[in-house]
Amino acid sequence: MHEPTRTSTTPTTRYGDPVHYPTAIQQPVMLPTELPPGIQLVTLPGGYRTLAYTQPASPEPAAPQPIPAWAKTTALLAPTVGGGVAAAGFGISYAAPGLIAMTEALWAAIALIAAGVIAPALLRTTRRTGRGAAPVQHITQNITAPGMFGRATGTLNNR
Numbered sequence: 758m759h760e761p762t763r764t765s766t767t768p769t770t771r772y773g774d775p776v777h778y779p780t781a782i783q784q785p786v787m788l789p790t791e792l793p794p795g796i797q798l799v800t801l802p803g804g805y806r807t808l809a810y811t812q813p814a815s816p817e818p819a820a821p822q823p824i825p826a827w828a829k830t831t832a833l834l835a836p837t838v839g840g841g842v843a844a845a846g847f848g849i850s851y852a853a854p855g856l857i858a859m860t861e862a863l864w865a866a867i868a869l870i871a872a873g874v875i876a877p878a879l880l881r882t883t884r885r886t887g888r889g890a891a892p893v894q895h896i897t898q899n900i901t902a903p904g905m906f907g908r909a910t911g912t913l914n915n916r
Contacts, residue, residue: 769775792798792808799809849856894915902909 787798787808789798795810795812796808797811798806800806897914898911899914900909900911
């Protein structure tokens with residue numbers, strides 16, 4: 758068997774399908790006037806041309822702004838406050854045992870004051886309730902006796 762002759766110049770695959778070679782796609786070309794600001798058409802080292810972002814050239818650097826007075830004050834105040842807090846913490850750590858003893862002494866003083874206020878109030882209330890009831894009787898008894906084994910006589914005085 759021999760192969761049939763081909764009349765087409767398009768090569769075919771093993772199954773007879775034509776081979777499609779990729780063709781270059783023509784990208785639409787933008788005019789330089791259509792490009793937005795900050796974008797340019799550049800040529801890469803391999804010869805490709807593409808769009809790229811570019812940095813806008815500033816005519817002059819911005820003048821340095823003076824530091825506001827409130828910022829200077831805050832910057833100077835921050836380490837001062839931090840140092841004060843650190844010193845306070847250091848002092849409290851040294852004063853802690855004395856503070857504990859002082860709190861115990863203060864509680865004792867509070868208990869003493871409370872006892873001094875409550876005790877007279879309790880005494881007043883008990884005396885008042887005694888007066889509002891029946892009157893208290895005072896009895897005086899005088900006893901006399903002649904000798905050691907003599908008969909004793911006495912008088913009672915109710916008041």
